[in-house]
Amino acid sequence: MASTFDIRIxxxxxxxxLPVLVALEEGIFAKHGVNLEYAAGYVDREKNPHEQQPLFRxxxxxxxxxxxxxxxxxxxxxxxxxERGTEARAxxxxxxxxxxxxxxxxxxxxxxxxxxxxxxEVGINDFTGSHYTTLQLLEGAIGRDHVKTVHxxxxxxxxxxxxxxxxxxxxVMEPFISLAxxxxxxxxxxxxxxxAEVIHPRFDGAQRxxxxxxxxxxxxxxxxxxxxYAHYIAKITKGxxxxxxxxxxxxxxxxxxxxxxxxxxxxxxxxxxWKLTAGKNSHASLVTN
Numbered sequence: 001m002a003s004t005f006d007i008r009i010x011x012x013x014x015x016x017x018l019p020v021l022v023a024l025e026e027g028i029f030a031k032h033g034v035n036l037e038y039a040a041g042y043v044d045r046e047k048n049p050h051e052q053q054p055l056f057r058x059x060x061x062x063x064x065x066x067x068x069x070x071x072x073x074x075x076x077x078x079x080x081x082x083e084r085g086t087e088a089r090a091x092x093x094x095x096x097x098x099x100x101x102x103x104x105x106x107x108x109x110x111x112x113x114x115x116x117x118x119x120x121e122v123g124i125n126d127f128t129g130s131h132y133t134t135l136q137l138l139e140g141a142i143g144r145d146h147v148k149t150v151h152x153x154x155x156x157x158x159x160x161x162x163x164x165x166x167x168x169x170x171x172v173m174e175p176f177i178s179l180a181x182x183x184x185x186x187x188x189x190x191x192x193x194x195x196a197e198v199i200h201p202r203f204d205g206a207q208r209x210x211x212x213x214x215x216x217x218x219x220x221x222x223x224x225x226x227x228x229y230a231h232y233i234a235k236i237t238k239g240x241x242x243x244x245x246x247x248x249x250x251x252x253x254x255x256x257x258x259x260x261x262x263x264x265x266x267x268x269x270x271x272x273x274w275k276l277t278a279g280k281n282s283h284a285s286l287v288t289n
Contacts (some may be wrong), residue, residue, distance in 0.1 A: 002036075003033060003094070003272060004033040004035060005033065005034065005035065005207050005210075005223075006035045006036075006037075006069075007034060007035070007036050007069045007070060007099075007108055007201075007203070007207075007211065008036075008037055008038070008039045008067065008068045008069050009036060009037075009038055009039065009068060009069070009070050009071060009072035010038075010039050010040065010058065010059030010060075010062040010063055010067075010068035010070070011038055011039075011040055011041060011042045011058065011059060011071075012059060012071060012073070013042070013045075013155065013173070013236070014070050014233050014235070014236060015098065015100060015135065015173055015175065015233050015251055016072055016096065016098045016100065016195060017072070017175045017220060017232075018098065018218075018229060018232055018233065018253065019097045019098070019215045019216075019218040019219050019253060020036070020192065020215065020220055021232050022152055022217070022218040022222055022231070022232075022240070023214045023215060023217070023218040024036065025229075026218065026221060027113035027218050028214045029211075030223075031214070032211075032217075033210055034207075034210055034214055034215050036210055036211075036214075039062045039067050040058060040062060040067075040068075041234055042236070044058055045057075045058045045059075045154060046140075046154060046156070046217065047271070049153040049154040050151075050152070050153035050154075050157065050278055052126055052129075052151050052153075054080065054081060054082065054084060054126070054127045055081070055084050055085055057109065059071040059073070059127040060081055060085070062167045063081075063084050063085070063090070063198070064086065064089075066089075068199065069121075069199065069200045069203070070093075070197060070198060070211075071168040071198055072096040072098075072130055072195050072196065072197050072198070073128070073129075073195055073196060073198060074132060074133075074193060074195045074196070075130035075193065075194055075196045075263075075267055076129075076132040076267055076270075076271055076276070077127055077128055077129065077132070077196075077197055078092050078098070078107040078196035078197075078286075079092075079100065079264075079267065079268060079275070079277065079286060080196050080271075080276065081198060083277060083278045084200065084278075085195075089200060089201070090198050090199070090200065090201070091198070091199060091200075091201045091287065091288045091289050092196045092197070092198060092199075092259050092264075092286050092287045093196075093198070093203075093208055093212075093259075094196070094197050094198045094208075094212060094256040094257060094258055094259055094264075095194045095195070095196055095197075095256060095257040095258075096194065096195040096196060096197050096251075096256060097215055097216070097218075097219045097253050097255060097256050098194075098195060098251065098253060099186075099192055099193070099194055099251070099252040099253070099254055100121045100129070100173050100174065100192065100195070100250070100251050100252075101135070101174070101177060101190050101191065101192050101194065101251065102129055102133040102137075102171050102172070102173050102190070102191060102192075102193065103172060103175060103177045103180075103185065103187045103188075103189070103190040103192070103250070104117070104122055104129055104134065104137060104169050104170070104171050104187070104188045104189045105159075105162065105169065105170060105171075105172060105177065105180040105185045105187055105188065106168055106169040106186060106188055107162065107163060107165070107168070107177075107184060107185045107186075108127065108168045109164035109167060109189065111169055111188050112183070112186075112188065113141075113156040113188065113189075113282065114137065114138055114141035114142065114188060114189045115142055116188070117138060117141075117142060117148075117169060117189075118143075118146040118150075119146055119148055119151040120148060120168055120169060120249075121148045121149065121167055121168070121169075122134050122138075122148065122149050122150070122169045122170060122171055123149075123150055123152040123158045123162060123165075123167045123169065123171065124149045124150070124151060124152065124158070124170070124171050125151065125153055125154065125155070125158065126151040127207050127276075129160050129173070130155070130158070130170075130172065130173070131149060131194060132169075132193075132237050132276075133171065134147070134149055134171045135147060135149075135190050135192075135274060136265075136270075137171075137189045137191050138189070140216065141189075144274075150167065151238070152167070152170065155173060155176050156236065158170040158172055158180065159172050159176040159180065162180075162185070163180075163183065163185070163234065167249075169188060173236050173250070174176050174233055174236050174246060174247070174250050174251050174289040175233050175236065175241050175246055175252075176178070176237075176274065177190075177247060177248045178241055178245055178246050178250065179234055179237050179240055179241045181239075182240075182241060182245060183262060187282075189252065190250075192252070194257075196259060197212075197256070199211075201288070205288075208288065209285055212255075212256045215256055216255040217263040219253045219254065219255055221225070223253055224252045225240045226248060227243065227244065229241045229246060230243035230244070230246050233246060233251075234246055237261075241262055251269045254263075259287050264284060264286065264287055273278070
């Protein structure tokens with residue numbers, strides 16, 4: 001085991017952070033010599049839920065201020081944040097364990113298939129998984145010129161807006177997919193995606209290995225007994241969804257994966273095609289060895 005070291009993580013929604021939460025609960029980080037603590041609580045994310053500038057959002061601002069050493073975000077978002085921020089302070093360490101669904105949901109019966117969304121604003125959080133997956137879900141069905149998105153912010157707020165009828169459709173992940181289905185919505189389109197772990201480059205290979213070994217051990221426990229830990233995800237619905245009502249089909253957990261250069265290049269090329277990058281990075285400047 002590598003020598004003990006400290007690391008601070010910025011909070012992400014619990015569906016993505018579940019391996020972190022389980023590793024803390026079960027003492028797995030300590031077993032691997034990792035003294036991990038959260039730099040803030042998840043509830044702090046809700047204090048400014050509509051923030052549009054990515055680096056002003058909680059996890060990114062904690063990282064940029066040096067108050068956090070790592071966080072996870074969607075694959076495309078990790079590229080975006082490094083380009084926006086202080087590049088020397090960040091690297092993509094791996095693809096995160098959470099393999100999550102993002103679903104475009106609606107309570108509007110006239111929206112049934114992706115083609116029905118031509119020219120219809122879909123609620124998202126700009127430059128997050130909900131944004132990028134919405135573009136990918138719809139570009140093939142209706143053409144890029146007909147894809148319309150609107151920034152709403154945090155997932156709970158996107159869900160409340162679509163339920164209230166303020167917008168006709170929104171893209172959400174768990175627990176809001178399951179909550180939407182429980183409360184009468186339907187899925188118009190759905191896809192799965194990985195995220196990435198952004199980490200400060202001062203952590204060496206042995207330290208990164210210890211951190212991911214702990215996460216991977218937590219993944220094994222989640223997959224053995226998901227129901228034991230589902231309460232972490234359901235909790236943010238504030239009692240509207242019980243842990244046993246989560247749709248297990250909408251979230252998978254696998255071991256962290258090295259970010260293959262071919263995957264990075266493909267992601268970056270797609271982002272460039274949508275003019276979503278600064279066009280100044282190569283994989284050598286973003287990805288750890």
